[in-house]
Amino acid sequence: MSADTDTGEHERVAAPGADDLNRATGLGSLDLVTRVATAQPAAVGLVVDALTGPDAHGRDVTELLQLVARTATATIDDCDSAGVTVVQEGTPFTSAWTDERTLAVDRDQYDVDDGPCLHAVRTGSCVRVTVSEAAELWPDFTRAATADGVLAFLACPLVVDGTRFGALNLYSRSMDGFSDHDEALATLISRIASGLVAGQLRQHRSATLISQLEEAIASRAVIEQAKGAIAVVRQVSPDDAFGILRTVSQETNVKLREVAARTLREFGALLG
Structure with missing residues (x-):
């Protein structure tokens, strides 16, 4: 479990409102990569190798998203399950997942039409909350998610060609939740994933x-x-x-x- 790092840029609060959910990643791409590479060089190396190496070539969008979910689980220590929500014509669905727990928690959000991943899609910002914080924002969803054994949530939007395409969803069984470094690494993964999806869609259109x-x-x-x-x-x-x-x-x-x-x-x- 990695510890949160106090950078002085974001204050962690006990009961976040909508504007308090993006705590660690109000950074440009260069600053973000620099911070994550300094703090977690091995994890960044794995991410870059997985998402820009030969394994990422020649895959369709669904296969790419599955690779993204697996990469997030493999590189973010506090992540026990991961998935990717895609929204088409206003309807969300899970396009990639690492286990049945991911599908169950995603369905919990879709059923009540709210939760961390849908909030990330709608606002275009990362959402990072523990179960107690989530309970104040989305009580119905949180009760269902807790029953599925999830105690912390991290969701990062996927923005493709200026359109909110979906979100990368990470779930943890730890009460401590995700750290600043986890959020920064997840944001890096989601940005690379957004670029990969955009490239595939352009290639398809071409x-x-x-x-x-x-x-x-x-x-x-x-x-x-x-x-x-x-x-x-x-x-x-x-x-x-x-x-x-x-x-x-x-x-x-x-x-x-x-x-x-x-x-x-x-x-x-x-x-x-």
Whole structure:
């Protein structure tokens, strides 16, 4: 169990309000990395190796989030369970988890529509509370979480391209809760994870766009060939030939490319 370090920048209070939940990470990325690397160099090395090394390459978003959850559990001493909540169209769900306890506590939050991970998503700030502090903020959720054996909570938002994508959720069975160093390391993990997810989503969008462009080019080639064939066989202009294809497409409710491909097959059969 690591001890909290008094930096003089954040005061720990017994009963936090909404503005008191982000205690250790009001830092820029460079300052954050410097602080964590100085305090926990081995843990930072493991995080960087896990999330930027070969194991992180070629994974889809769900696999990346599972890797993030495992990495958090492996590198943060006070973390017994971890998961990632993703919010789509206002609905939260658990996309990655390390054990059944994670799923149970996440469901406890979703059921009452409140708790540390949802607060982190909605505010864009880290949430770090012990069970006694959580009981004052979210009594219904805390009763259920305590029954599942969780006594401390740490949630860090995942912000992807300016959008609050979800949160990294850490749970502890320790009454002492998480430390400043735990929160700083979790924030570092969540920031790297946000970048990984953003990269994957951009890659997916790029791949989809390339596929659409390739399909459009292929379609155009088939249509041009069909136009040429119709123009030769019917002795009409290319524009008139295209008009014939378009009319057939509209009347039969078949895509223009499919009409063109069928036309080429029919002409090929006639010539054959």
